[in-house]
Amino acid sequence: MSVGTLPGPRRGVQPVSLGSAWPTLGPLLVLFVFSAVFSFSTRTFLAAGNLSLIVQQSVIVGTLSIGQTLIILTGGIDLANGAITVLATIVAGRLVNDQNNPALSLLFAIVICIFIGLLVGLLISRLGLPPFIVTLGFLGIVTAATRLIAQGGAFPVTDDLLSWTGNAFNLGGAAVTYGTVVMIGLYLLVSYLLTQTAWGRHIYAIGNNREAARLVGIPVQNRLLSVYCFAALLYGVAAWLALGRIPNADPNALQNGNLDSITAVVIGGTSLFGGRGNIWGTLTGTLIVSVLRNGLTLSGIDPLWQDLVTGILVISAVALDQISRRKQR
Amino acid sequence: MHPPLLTHNGVSLSTNLFTQQAKCCSKRFLGIRNKNKGLLLAPLFLAALIGMCSQARAADQTIIGLVTKTEVNPYFVKLRQAATAEAEKHGAKLIPRFGKFDGDNEGQVAAIENLISAGAKGILITPNNSTGVLGAVKKARDKGILVIALDTATDPLDAVDATLATDNFEAGVKQGEYARKTLGNKTPKLAMLDGTPGGTVDTLRHNGFLKGFGIKEGDPAIVGKQITHGAQDEGQTAMENLLSAHPDINVVYTINEPAAEGAYAAIKAAGKTNDIVLTSIDGGRLGVEYVKGGKIAATVMQFPKIMATRGVDYVVDYAKDGKKPTGFINTGSQLITDKPFPDLPSKDTKWGLENCWG
Amino acid sequence: MPTPGKIVLEARRIVKRYGHVTALNGADLELRAGEVLAVVGDNGAGKSTMIKVLCGAVIPDEGEVILDGQPVRFHNPLEPRKLGIETVFQDLAVAPALDIATNLFLGREIRCEGALGFWFRRLDKGRMRREAEQEMRALKFHLPSIDSAVENLSGGQRQGVAVARAAIFAKRLVIMDEPTAALGVRESGQVLNLIRTIRDRGLPVILISHNMPHVFEVADRIHIMRLGRRVALTNPQRHTMAQVVAIMTGAVPGDETSANAAADSF
Numbered sequence: 001m002s003v004g005t006l007p008g009p010r011r012g013v014q015p016v017s018l019g020s021a022w023p024t025l026g027p028l029l030v031l032f033v034f035s036a037v038f039s040f041s042t043r044t045f046l047a048a049g050n051l052s053l054i055v056q057q058s059v060i061v062g063t064l065s066i067g068q069t070l071i072i073l074t075g076g077i078d079l080a081n082g083a084i085t086v087l088a089t090i091v092a093g094r095l096v097n098d099q100n101n102p103a104l105s106l107l108f109a110i111v112i113c114i115f116i117g118l119l120v121g122l123l124i125s126r127l128g129l130p131p132f133i134v135t136l137g138f139l140g141i142v143t144a145a146t147r148l149i150a151q152g153g154a155f156p157v158t159d160d161l162l163s164w165t166g167n168a169f170n171l172g173g174a175a176v177t178y179g180t181v182v183m184i185g186l187y188l189l190v191s192y193l194l195t196q197t198a199w200g201r202h203i204y205a206i207g208n209n210r211e212a213a214r215l216v217g218i219p220v221q222n223r224l225l226s227v228y229c230f231a232a233l234l235y236g237v238a239a240w241l242a243l244g245r246i247p248n249a250d251p252n253a254l255q256n257g258n259l260d261s262i263t264a265v266v267i268g269g270t271s272l273f274g275g276r277g278n279i280w281g282t283l284t285g286t287l288i289v290s291v292l293r294n295g296l297t298l299s300g301i302d303p304l305w306q307d308l309v310t311g312i313l314v315i316s317a318v319a320l321d322q323i324s325r326r327k328q329r
Numbered sequence: 330m331h332p333p334l335l336t337h338n339g340v341s342l343s344t345n346l347f348t349q350q351a352k353c354c355s356k357r358f359l360g361i362r363n364k365n366k367g368l369l370l371a372p373l374f375l376a377a378l379i380g381m382c383s384q385a386r387a388a389d390q391t392i393i394g395l396v397t398k399t400e401v402n403p404y405f406v407k408l409r410q411a412a413t414a415e416a417e418k419h420g421a422k423l424i425p426r427f428g429k430f431d432g433d434n435e436g437q438v439a440a441i442e443n444l445i446s447a448g449a450k451g452i453l454i455t456p457n458n459s460t461g462v463l464g465a466v467k468k469a470r471d472k473g474i475l476v477i478a479l480d481t482a483t484d485p486l487d488a489v490d491a492t493l494a495t496d497n498f499e500a501g502v503k504q505g506e507y508a509r510k511t512l513g514n515k516t517p518k519l520a521m522l523d524g525t526p527g528g529t530v531d532t533l534r535h536n537g538f539l540k541g542f543g544i545k546e547g548d549p550a551i552v553g554k555q556i557t558h559g560a561q562d563e564g565q566t567a568m569e570n571l572l573s574a575h576p577d578i579n580v581v582y583t584i585n586e587p588a589a590e591g592a593y594a595a596i597k598a599a600g601k602t603n604d605i606v607l608t609s610i611d612g613g614r615l616g617v618e619y620v621k622g623g624k625i626a627a628t629v630m631q632f633p634k635i636m637a638t639r640g641v642d643y644v645v646d647y648a649k650d651g652k653k654p655t656g657f658i659n660t661g662s663q664l665i666t667d668k669p670f671p672d673l674p675s676k677d678t679k680w681g682l683e684n685c686w687g
Numbered sequence: 688m689p690t691p692g693k694i695v696l697e698a699r700r701i702v703k704r705y706g707h708v709t710a711l712n713g714a715d716l717e718l719r720a721g722e723v724l725a726v727v728g729d730n731g732a733g734k735s736t737m738i739k740v741l742c743g744a745v746i747p748d749e750g751e752v753i754l755d756g757q758p759v760r761f762h763n764p765l766e767p768r769k770l771g772i773e774t775v776f777q778d779l780a781v782a783p784a785l786d787i788a789t790n791l792f793l794g795r796e797i798r799c800e801g802a803l804g805f806w807f808r809r810l811d812k813g814r815m816r817r818e819a820e821q822e823m824r825a826l827k828f829h830l831p832s833i834d835s836a837v838e839n840l841s842g843g844q845r846q847g848v849a850v851a852r853a854a855i856f857a858k859r860l861v862i863m864d865e866p867t868a869a870l871g872v873r874e875s876g877q878v879l880n881l882i883r884t885i886r887d888r889g890l891p892v893i894l895i896s897h898n899m900p901h902v903f904e905v906a907d908r909i910h911i912m913r914l915g916r917r918v919a920l921t922n923p924q925r926h927t928m929a930q931v932v933a934i935m936t937g938a939v940p941g942d943e944t945s946a947n948a949a950a951d952s953f
Contacts, residue, residue, distance in 0.1 A: 042447075050446040057439045152526030156460045166464070197808045198796035201785065205793055208782035215780040216794035216852075217765055245438070248461045252432020252525060276784045290439075297443035300392070300424045304400070 026320065027268050027284040030313065034288060038295030045298055048174035054290045059165075059179045060085070060245060061260045062286040063238040065268075066190050067231030068261040069282045073194075074227055075207040075274025076124065076131030080116075080138040081235050082257015086250075087146045088113050088239030092162060093155030093249025102161040110236030116142065117232020118225070125224035139258065150251040157247045165244025179241040186234065191279045203227060207274025264289060267313050271321045288313065391421040391648040393641055394444035394452040396437055400427045402559070403613060404585075404633060405455065407687040408479065412453065412637035419645045424449065431525050431558060434461035441465035451475035451644030453637070459484035459529040475647045479636045481529050482657065491654040493640050495631035497530050500662035501537020503673075504608050507627045508580050509542045510670050511606045517542070517550040517580055520571045522592055524559040524584035531584055534610055538582050552578060557588040564591025572599050583609045586616030586628060593624045612665065614685045620665055621678035627666035633686045635660045692720030694753075695860055695891050696741065696772075701750035703736050710736040711747065712915035718860060723882060723892045725902040728912030729935050734895055735864070737912065741893070742774040742862055743767045754859065771858025775849050777865045783838035783845075787830060788812075788819040790837050791852050822855045826884050828877070843874025847881055854885045861885060862893045867901050879905050899928045911935055 038045040064081045071078045088109040095105035116138065123134045157163055165179030194200035202223050205213040214220050243249065268285030270277025292306050395412050397405035409425045416423035424447060426440035434457050442465055444452055452469055456462050456478060466476050466488055478492040486492060509517070519542070524531040536546070544550050552575040555567030564587065572578060572595060581596075583589035589609035596605050609616060612630025619625040643654045664673060665681040676684075698716040702709070711733045718724050728734045739745035741752065743761030751758050754770060761767050764774070781790050792815045798804035799811045820833050828847045830840070837845055846866055853861045863882070867875040875898075882905050886892055896902050902909060903923045911919040911934050918941025919934050926934075933939040 044446050044448065047446070053442050053446060057442065060435060147526065150527065154458055154460060154527050196810055196812075198798070198810060199808065201789055201793065201796065201810075204785055205782040208784045209780070212780035212782055213793070215764065215774075215776060217768060218794045242435075246434050246461055247464065248434065248458070250432060250434055250458055250461055251527065252430075252458070253434050253461075255430045255432065275782065293439060294443045294446065297424060297426060297440065298447045300422060300447065303426050303440075 024269065024278070024281070026317070027281050027288065030267070031284050031288050031291065034291050034295060038291065038298065042295065042298040045295055048172065050294065050298075052168075052174040052176060052180075054287065054294050055180050056177055056245065057294070058283075058286045058290040059177070059183050060238055060242050060254070061257065061264060061289070062183050062283060063186060063234055063241055064257050065261040065264040065282045065286055066186055066279065067234040067238075068258075069265050069268075069270055069277065069279055070190070070194075070203060070227050070231050071131065072262075072265050072270055072272060073203050073207045073274055073277060074224060075210065076224075076227075077135065077262065077272070078120075078231065079132065079135040079258045080120070080142055081135075081231070081238075081261055082254040083139050083142040083146065084113050084116055084232060084235040085238045085242060085257060086254050087116075087142050087149070088236050089242055089249040089253070090146050090150050090155065090251055092239065092243065093157050094149060096157065096159050096162060097155055100159075102159040106162060106240060109239060110233065113232045113236035113239070114229055115232075117229040117235075120232070121225040121228030124228065125221040135258075146251045150249075152251075154251065155249040157243050157249060162240070162243045163247040165241045166247065167244070177244065179244045182237065182241060186237065187279055187283055194279055199223070199226070204275050207276075209275070260289070263310060263314055266317050267310075269317060269321070271325070272318060273321075273325070276321070391419075391451075391645060392444075392447060392449045393421050393423045393644045394441070394447070394449040394454075395423055395425045395637075395640075396440045396444070396452065396454040397425070397427045398431055398437075398455050398457055399429065399433070403687055404611065407613075408455070408633040408637045411634040411686075412641050415638040415641040416645075419641065421641070421645055421648075423641070428457060431528070432457055434458060437462050438465040441469055445469050445472055445474065449474060450648045451477065451640075453477050453479050453640040453644070454489075455480040456483055456529075457481075458527065463488050475644055475653055477640050477643060477654070479640055480631075480633065484529070486657060491643065492657045493636040493643075493660055494657070495636075495662050496657075496659045497533035498537040498540075499659075500610055500629045500631060501534040501539075502541035503537075503662060503664045504534070504582065504610050504627070504629045505538035505541025505543070507541075507664060507666065507670070507673055507675075508538070508582070508606055508608045510673060511626055511668070512580055515579055517544075518575060518578045519544075519551045520568070520575070520578045520581045521551060521554040522557045522564055522567055522581065522583045522588045523554060524557060524588070526556055534584060535582070542582075557584060557591070559585045559588050561587040561591040564588030565594045566591070568592035568595035569598070572596070572601070576601075579604055580606045581608065583607065585609060585611040586613055586619060586625070589616070589625050589628075590619060593619070612663070612681070612685050614682065614687050617665055617678050617681035617685045620667065620681065626668065627664060627675070630663045630665050630681060630685060632660045632662075632684075692722060692891070694718070695720050695755060696893075697753040698737070698741065699751050699753065701737065701740055701747045701752075703733075703740065703745060703747045709915055711740070711750075713750070714912065714916045716741075716910060716917065718891050718893055719908075720891055721886065721889060722907040723886050723894055723905050724908050724910055725906035726893060726895045726910045726912065727897075727899075727902060727931065727935055732912040732935070733915040734912050736915075738774075738862055738864055738893070738895055741767070742772065768856075771860070773853035773857035773861050775846075775853045775861065775863040775866055777868060781837050781845055781849055784836055786834050786836055787823075787840075787848055788816045788833045790848055791815075791819045791822070791855060793852075795856060818855075823851060825888075826851055826854060826881055828881055828884075841874060843870050843877045846870060846874070846878050850878060850881050850885075854881075854888075854890065857890055860891045860893065862895075864895045865897065866894070867896065867898055875901060899932065902931075903928055911941055913937060913941060917941075 044050050067081055068078055091112055092105045092109035096102050120134055120138055123129045124131050165182060166177055168175035168177045202218045205218060206220055206223055264285035265282050267288055268281030270281055289310060292309055296306050393416055395409060413423045428436040437457055452474055469476050476489045478489045480494050482492045482494055483489050523535055553571045555571060557563040557567050581592055583592055586609050589607055593607060596602055606626050608627050609625050610629040612628055616628045620628050646652050664675040665678060666675050667677050669675045694717050696718040701711045701714045703711040714737055726734045736745060740747050743764045743766050797811050797815050799809045803809045816833055823830055828851060830844060837848055850866060866878050879901060882892055906923060908922045909931060910917055934941045
């Protein structure tokens with residue numbers, strides 16, 4: 001990058017900049033450092049069973065964060081994702097209790113998610129309403145709908161299909177749940193979509209410079225609509241994963257799903273301003289939070305430190321993003 | 330915070346100073362030139378430090394896990410402090426964990442799993458929801474870990490080894506009986522400020538109250554029900570709305586004292602403090618003081634300290650001789666009021682303040 | 688002097704009003720094959736509106752636009768593009784975080800052939816990269832690496848990317864709105880070179896600019912606007928910069944007839 005050769009008011013970037021390296025290396029480095037520390041300070045951190053646990057604990061937020069990443073890449077934000085997932089668990093849980101048709105119940109729950117995504121996407125893309133406001137509104141709507149459907153109760157799910165994602169197979173001494181496999185599959189899929197298809201490039205372009213995207217002929221509205229629908233589909237899948245992990249559809253669950261997923265995305269190096277970041281950073285960000293929670297428990301440290309450290313990481317990530325953007329302007 | 334934790338923080342702070350140099354070295358090692366940017370890496374190292382200076386020295390110590398619902402409710406804070414003190418007394422190490430909000434099953438499950446990994450001998454848990462955490466609890470018990478439910482029973486009861494709890498239904502009955510008696514011959518117009526819909530404790534208290542009050546769910550005497558999540562602000566809003574809809578309310582059930590405090594503010598603003606019997610349940614210090622100050626007519630006290638200390642004792646015994654407690658162990662509840670009725674056993678607020686949990 | 692090319696794009700008697708303000712008042716414009724036509728005028732002379740009409744961003748109230756002898760009517764910015772008219776906008780229409788090759792092909796990505804492209808929508812990144820490199824070489828525009836993010840480029844290089852994108856995809860002509868406005872001297876030079884290269888490859892260019900030295904450096908003909916219409920059409924040989932400025936500002940009356948004579952002598 002020998003760009004600094006041209007004179008003029010705009011300077012090129014310094015050859016080595018922590019700012020520009022952060023999005024790819026930063027999160028991995030943090031994950032590595034935490035893992036190293038916990039491996040030394042506790043005896044059980046590196047045990048296969050414990051590592052498998054950390055991944056299992058990341059599955060729900062990890063899946064929510066995929067949708068959140070796509071939305072944040074377009075320059076939006078989703079405050080309703082956790083609520084949508086909870087609604088799907090309740091719908092599936094209640095239907096399967098009433099009708100005893102697990103496949104159809106699950107499908108119906110996912111279709112409801114997509115329908116909500118469609119509404120959200122239409123309001124944002126066609127009416128141009130701010131994503132923050134639209135999803136804030138839907139957070140309320142969906143939460144209330146969930147409570148109305150649940151009627152104050154929780155629905156224990158015993159069905160094999162609905163809780164299938166919680167089953168595990170053995171891989172080199174570690175239990176790997178099918179939910180983990182599903183999540184990794186989704187990451188691979190979205191990684192492919194983002195890096196190998198025009199759709200993915202358009203997502204970045206829209207978040208990066210929406211006007212430019214429109215001027216070069218990208219159908220911005222349709223792309224945004226597709227992102228919100230696809231993200232909602234992922235939230236539906238997250239509901240399936242949630243039922244596998246805790247076979248109990250509880251209207252009070254996942255209240256922090258929105259903030260947890262934003263945290264993971266931001267720690268993963270994706271810019272809240274849109275257009276920058278990558279999906280593997282998000283997975284790393286999710287794992288960082290889980291590693292912290294697990295490692296601090298193993299070390300017997302007050303759990304409040306987890307929130308404290310996570311908060312510092314979030315601010316550091318955003319600060320680095322801001323600095324790197326300022327440099328490159 | 331309680332003393333042992335302070336010591337712990339003290340240690341980490343002094344170590345922090347000691348390792349400043351190490352931090353600088355690592356910065357150079359990582360090839361970060363810019364000073365300002367390097368500073369941004371500091372939190373990362375701080376976090377690493379926190380990990381380093383708290384080696385799990387637990388090889389020979391009995392580890393006891395405590396998983397509470399949240400850390401915002403003082404009830405659970407007191408429970409934790411009592412457990413920590415009791416564990417220390419026995420030379421055991423207590424690792425406290427908690428959910429982030431009422432209903433955070435995922436957080437509680439993760440906490441149990443991590444405690445299993447940490448090698449806990451016993452886990453004391455106040456489950457969010459009587460069914461939500463059973464999978465993780467079973468995993469723990471399969472590993473030979475003694476699991477005791479505190480404060481909230483699981484469904485089924487034998488999902489855990491033993492349950493140390495207030496019989497919340499019984500406590501609700503006491504609250505309901507008192508409310509009914511205070512009301513005398515007046516036609517009851519009951520407002521119910523519930524906690525979180527679907528919560529086990531909430532349901533038991535609610536139903537117990539109705540039984541003690543002598544009515545059934547759906548009775549026309551119940552003029553309104555609202556969800557407060559046991560929070561003061563929500564309690565106040567709920568009561569304000571109920572009062573404006575039904576100015577003739579003359580008796581109020583509240584899920585806990587913060588909700589009661591909120592309700593009292595609304596009642597006071599409406600100028601109805603003399604017309605309404607406000608009752609609550611829980612028995613925190615503030616709650617007893619509300620009773621003493623006349624804000625609440627009566628509250629039903631429970632004894633979380635007993636749950637905590639006995640829970641810890643059971644785990645310590647189990648570690649020693651493998652003896653497990655079983656079944657539901659009622660830690661009791663006590664009606665606290667300064668306006669007693671001879672046929673309802675109660676204690677006054679003086680006793681209450683001496684025996685309350687915080 | 689080259690022989691005058693045939694008319695590629697013509698605008699006749701264009702009128703555009705915004706409420707009581709008449710932005711274009713019977714404006715004409717003609718672009719001939721193989722030329723760089725500079726459109727100059729004071730602020731409010733109507734040159735921006737004229738360009739917006741030509742690139743489909745504004746629909747005129749009256750008048751017609753003729754492209755290669757066929758009357759056309761544009762309703763949105765995508766229609767002229769389909770007909771081979773590319774526009775480089777003043778506010779750099781690039782996505783800074785994406786690399787150069789991606790930016791060049793943004794919105795016109797090339798997919799792999801066969802099932803991989805059709806069923807899996809896979810992009811042929813290698814091909815886009817090769818073609819991007821090829822085009823940049825053909826345009827003699829030097830860039831550090833086709834893989835670096837646009838935000839790591841200098842302002843001139845960024846503008847170069849936007850201009851190159853237009854040049855690659857334009858079939859008939861390229862419109863540039865103030866492409867050197869935000870650039871330093873040397874960076875402007877790069878972009879002006881690029882404009883010449885594009886013309887030499889046979890694409891006529893309409894260049895809107897405030898900067899007289901730049902106009903005189905690259906323009907074959909100069910179209911001067913004032914008060915919503917063309918007041919003169921000249922060339923850098925016929926008038927000096929000072930004279931052009933004088934016509935622009937109304938200090939010297941423009942003469943459409945003599946201007947047309949100038950055009951014919953081109």
